[in-house]
Amino acid sequence: MPVLVMKFGGTSVANLDRIRRAAKRVGVEVAKGYDVIVIVSAMAGKTNELVGWVGETSPLYDAREYDAVVSSGENVTAGLMALTLQEMDIPARSWQGWQVPVKTTSAHSQARIEDIPPENIRRKFDEGMKVAVVAGFQGVSPEGRITTLGRGGSDTTAVAFAAAFDAERCDIYTDVDGVYTTDPRICAKAQKLDKIAFEEMLELASLGAKVLQTRSVELAMRYKVKLRVLSSFEEQSDEAGTLVCDEEDIMESKVVAGVAYSRDEAKMTLVSVADRPGIAATIFTSLSEAGVNVDMIVQNISEEGRTDMTFSCPTDQVVRAERALAETKEKGVLNFAELIADTDVAKVSVVGIGMRSHTGVAAKMFKVLSDEGINIKVITTSEIKISVLIDRKYMELAVQALHDAFELEKAV
């Protein structure tokens, strides 16, 4: 029997009615002849409640106990989903992470899946079980303790199962009906994409399009898992949603697939830094050791042996960055006049694998923004992405203008 993996997020299993609706979707695939592995999240809100209790009990909590507590929400949904399927006369049973087992590293609260031996579940499929319901987001460490995979980790669980069972496809049911050219709340012309390449999805995911956990896309790309994002709130055909797939499976790829944005980025400028070899290494080593995730970096032209160094990082790491640089300055290994933090910025990016073969995308992007009177503060590029930092008040305008300029309303 071919295997299909179906993952239902928190809003798709938020109550018993929704679990029943999700189970019906599973029933449709079982009727087609699939052996189905269902990955479930906790009922919407449950994980937040548990995380809140842990934080209130112990601000600097033991991550092993955090994992033991917050993993419990998924166990509840898994059992309820199995019962719902049984009520529909579909042979089903639930599995907790340790029962499969989903073997992970010991990095509690952000563990990585190392192995999923398929034997136990396969044996049950052979015995006539049609659906294995697996609690997402969790696994078991080599020490036999419960681990979790980080927020959104159920997506990664789903892709890892699809890889381990060589599944025909991995369907991610969520509260949106696919991946859009940009956020429809900001740009009314946003179009749902029928297909998107792994690389593009990876850039979009890490740029703040919160449809899929970044790691799940990486994993899907590595193991060539066909990933489909679709809504659990609508009747679905086989072509519904957005297929995240290999570049080669997309007949004609557009130059730009989508426009992404992020409000959670801050711009930090070190004013008047001595411009000498090794100074960038000093700055970014100290930031890295402090756990600051630096994204964009720009160095001004040097004047009289001094320069300005600008970088961006998540807004909630600004204080940490300031402390780290102040300490480095105190040690005497770094000298600067001032550190200016600007949290009133936003990052806007255009993404598309077509950029590899098409020139002029960057030039076009800069012209569009300039025509709207939007000043670009920092630029960063990759092979398939161009990102700019701009004043936050222009964010929506920039997204709409770029969406128009690259004719994404014609996308499909």
Next chain:
Amino acid sequence: MPVLVMKFGGTSVANLDRIRRAAKRVGVEVAKGYDVIVIVSAMAGKTNELVGWVGETSPLYDAREYDAVVSSGENVTAGLMALTLQEMDIPARSWQGWQVPVKTTSAHSQARIEDIPPENIRRKFDEGMKVAVVAGFQGVSPEGRITTLGRGGSDTTAVAFAAAFDAERCDIYTDVDGVYTTDPRICAKAQKLDKIAFEEMLELASLGAKVLQTRSVELAMRYKVKLRVLSSFEEQSDEAGTLVCDEEDIMESKVVAGVAYSRDEAKMTLVSVADRPGIAATIFTSLSEAGVNVDMIVQNISEEGRTDMTFSCPTDQVVRAERALAETKEKGVLNFAELIADTDVAKVSVVGIGMRSHTGVAAKMFKVLSDEGINIKVITTSEIKISVLIDRKYMELAVQALHDAFELEKAV
């Protein structure tokens, strides 16, 4: 190090504040030099919520999935309790049933503990851990699936750990401050008992005094575990609460230790049954096969070859009993004129190990009830207990009169 087992029920861990208060009690015992095993229930209300979801999803649920779902509440409390203790600088960690492992039978939702290998937890104690927090009520079957022990099962978990670790004592923290001569809500003169024998507690527990799960008392009696029931809502000395212990540890036992009652009993009468050998076997086999728990049985004197047969059973099994007897009648193996169910009755019992050596307790009980004008419908006795079925409206009166007559207000 001597081991102490401390069990906290649902109301004692109902929120983070109460968990903190319970943790402080644990801290007191750790300071005395004990290695402590803490058994926790789910936060009050959580298990009922989960049971409700299961019932709504699947009225005739798969007990294996029921167990997977309802066991999750205890896991949350165990993790939060471990974190709370860590915040108090007490080395602690949580254990779920399968991690210990608590090995049980496969009788899901009413499994029995078969073995608790102490090695894993002992090793941690040897390494410096002071408190093992164990999720109560749950275990793991030989098939590797999660089991639960039935409502109130955390008491049994606690006693089983006390036996497995040869603990000095097993303290059951609850919302009452001990075992009383009768229910203080019904009889203002009720007195807390300092000590009570296992056998007496067993009769009281199964008669409806909901302080301890019956099976936990059986287990404590078999393994000679000193069991103490005390309140988690008061400052406690070493002599607080009620010690449930071996008969020999009670210096001077009273003839009657307590008066128990139950409103959940119904009286069923089969009118005009043919009085021939084997007829009682026919009746009670059919009831037993239908899962009806028959408690008391009375057969009237036979007249003209026919008799009336009266028995009692829990009120929620009346319909089941009626159906079973009607079916047996249809098969032609049983003949009766009428089946009368009377749910307007109550059972009142006096319990005491002193009855073994004292005569006249039954006679005194019947006289007290008769003096109050209370008619006795059915009587049943054991070596240390006399129970009567009476009209429900007289229940409180009967309890108070018996409490007075046996001078239980002088008990201690």
